[in-house]
Amino acid sequence: MKINKIITIVIGCLALFALPVNAETPILEELMRKYTFPLIFLSMAGAVFGVGYLYFTGLLPRIIFDTWAWIDERFALHRYVSLAKREYYSVVYTLLPATGRTIPQSHTERYNIKSVWYWYPFYSLGGLSFFAYIILTITGIYLGFYYVPDGEFILDENGHSTSGAYQSMELIMTQVTFGYIIRAVHHWSAHFMVASVFLHMMRVYFVGAYRNPREVNWMLGSLLLMVTIFFGYTGYLLPWDSLGYAAGSIGLEMATSIPAMGPLMAQIVFGGTQLTGDTVTRMYWLHIFVLPLIGTILIIIHMALVWIQGEAEPH
Ligand code: HEM
Numbered sequence: 001m002k003i004n005k006i007i008t009i010v011i012g013c014l015a016l017f018a019l020p021v022n023a024e025t026p027i028l029e030e031l032m033r034k035y036t037f038p039l040i041f042l043s044m045a046g047a048v049f050g051v052g053y054l055y056f057t058g059l060l061p062r063i064i065f066d067t068w069a070w071i072d073e074r075f076a077l078h079r080y081v082s083l084a085k086r087e088y089y090s091v092v093y094t095l096l097p098a099t100g101r102t103i104p105q106s107h108t109e110r111y112n113i114k115s116v117w118y119w120y121p122f123y124s125l126g127g128l129s130f131f132a133y134i135i136l137t138i139t140g141i142y143l144g145f146y147y148v149p150d151g152e153f154i155l156d157e158n159g160h161s162t163s164g165a166y167q168s169m170e171l172i173m174t175q176v177t178f179g180y181i182i183r184a185v186h187h188w189s190a191h192f193m194v195a196s197v198f199l200h201m202m203r204v205y206f207v208g209a210y211r212n213p214r215e216v217n218w219m220l221g222s223l224l225l226m227v228t229i230f231f232g233y234t235g236y237l238l239p240w241d242s243l244g245y246a247a248g249s250i251g252l253e254m255a256t257s258i259p260a261m262g263p264l265m266a267q268i269v270f271g272g273t274q275l276t277g278d279t280v281t282r283m284y285w286l287h288i289f290v291l292p293l294i295g296t297i298l299i300i301i302h303m304a305l306v307w308i309q310g311e312a313e314p315h
Contacts, residue, residue, distance in 0.1 A: 037176075128196045129193055136193065163280075208312070249275060252273070
């Protein structure tokens with residue numbers, strides 16, 4: 001095919017996308033609403049089938065090797081890999097030399113609790129909290145394409161009070177393909193995460209894993225619990241429906257009732273001592289930027305410490 005033809009087709013396609021279906025909804029936006037989620041799903045399924053195909057035809061190792069060689073030739077990554085390996089083994093051998101463990105004993109070791117198999121599933125709760133965090137991040141990114149953090153009250157065409165935030169939730173629930181499923185997965189993962197983080201903390205407490213040398217991780221964990229709860233609270237307010245508004249009133253009352261610091265706290269967290277459109281903006285920024293930033297950094301340090309110190313498992 002001649003290059004001119006290709007350019008014409010590309011420009012033609014772009015022009016088609018730019019054509020508005022109606023004044024407010026350009027066709028690209030319309031297509032995105034309808035097909036983004038099915039496309040993400042299909043690409044994931046395609047990736048799984050593709051990798052499966054390469055695996056069963058025996059091509060996978062060669063492709064991995066060639067890709068690695070291509071990158072390594074340009075960035076000399078093998079140097080950093082061997083550096084990381086050396087660090088890893090130096091940590092593991094310092095903490096776990098061949099003669100036995102050097103970290104102080106855990107509760108179960110100290111009291112010689114031999115067989116506690118029924119406890120083992122509780123050791124996955126930290127991992128499950130992390131899993132929920134990942135799901136929340138992915139579904140949150142998708143919701144972020146459509147959610148509008150506008151809490152100013154307006155009247156809809158029937159004269160009912162509504163807001164840009166609430167209308168964007170309605171759009172997600174009714175117009176965006178699978179939007180209601182993504183929202184539901186986000187909603188239930190948030191519940192799941194709060195429960196699993198709390199149970200994880202109980203597990204850590206009841207096996208005595210918070211003790212020397214893991215006090216720092218316990219303290220980081222306590223911060224993570226607060227981050228998780230604040231995530232839940234700020235997210236609950238975002239739809240700006242009756243529930244969110246009521247929760248906002250309660251939170252605002254709680255903040256303003258703090259002696260001396262009250263108004264300042266309300267200003268920082270709620271954007272003022274009254275619930276206004278600014279409250280939603282503030283909650284939105286906390287929910288999608290401040291808390292994810294703090295949470296992600298804390299989770300990375302928390303899990304790195306588990307890796308360095310090992311788990312206080314019962315033996
Ligand atoms: C976002 C929340 C959290 C995540 C993603 C998380 C993740 C993890 C993971 C993956 C582990 C490895 C062992 C396991 O899975 O049980 C772990 C261990 C640990 N976590 Fe968390 N955690 C969170 C919250 C907390 C909280 C709220 C506390 C306590 C206040 C805490 C304290 C600890 C301690 C002390 C350990 C070491 C336990 C041991 O060595 O047996 N974590 N955490």
